[in-house]
Amino acid sequence: MQRPGKRWPKVALVAFIAAPALFAAAPPAQAQGKLAVYDAWIRKAPPGVSMMAGYATLKNEGDAPVKVLTVQSDAFRQSSIHETVVERGVSKMRELPRVDLAPGATIEMKPGGAHLMLLEPRHPILVGDKVHMVFLLADGTRVETYFDVVAPDAAGDD
Numbered sequence: 001m002q003r004p005g006k007r008w009p010k011v012a013l014v015a016f017i018a019a020p021a022l023f024a025a026a027p028p029a030q031a032q033g034k035l036a037v038y039d040a041w042i043r044k045a046p047p048g049v050s051m052m053a054g055y056a057t058l059k060n061e062g063d064a065p066v067k068v069l070t071v072q073s074d075a076f077r078q079s080s081i082h083e084t085v086v087e088r089g090v091s092k093m094r095e096l097p098r099v100d101l102a103p104g105a106t107i108e109m110k111p112g113g114a115h116l117m118l119l120e121p122r123h124p125i126l127v128g129d130k131v132h133m134v135f136l137l138a139d140g141t142r143v144e145t146y147f148d149v150v151a152p153d154a155a156g157d158d
Contacts, residue, residue, distance in 0.1 A: 033066035033103065035059070035135060040147040042118065043111075044127050052076075052125065054116030054133065054147050055109045060101035067138035068099040075131045077120035084112050093117070098138070127151050 040056035060066040071079050081096045096114070099107060109115050116133070125131065130146040137143065 033064045034062035035143045036061045037145040042147045042149045050120050052118040057108050059106040063103050066101045069136050072134045076118045080117050082117040083114045
């Protein structure tokens with residue numbers, strides 16, 4: 001029969017020998033993209049209009065590329081990322097399948113350029129509201145943020 005205090009030195013010895021193997025088995029550090037969202041706003045639509053646009057500055061603050069696949073919001077039935085392009089003198093909007101951001105890269109979503117297309121609000125969207133939005137990235141990350149709703153005359157069209 002073993003005496004109670006004799007077992008601890010063996011356990012400590014095994015832990016001391018096994019500890020370096022545990023650290024060696026840790027996965028290597030990986031480069032990671034990190035999406036940050038700044039200056040996010042939505043222009044309030046006139047009465048009866050079921051389409052709105054959202055604008056923000058997206059920045060990859062990580063050290064690996066970021067691929068933004070889409071955007072979602074419970075406040076709208078449909079939401080997607082679009083850009084305005086001019087083809088043969090005609091301004092058109094087209095959906096972007098994704099937005100690629102290299103490490104340190106920034107995209108400014110603004111009127112006349114890239115923007116969020118927000119269709120069919122599920123409830124009235126009023127000036128002063130904060131609308132919850134979620135950007136979905138290719139690596140499965142969900143970036144949650146809020147967009148401020150502003151009056152049409154407060155939104156700059158520079």
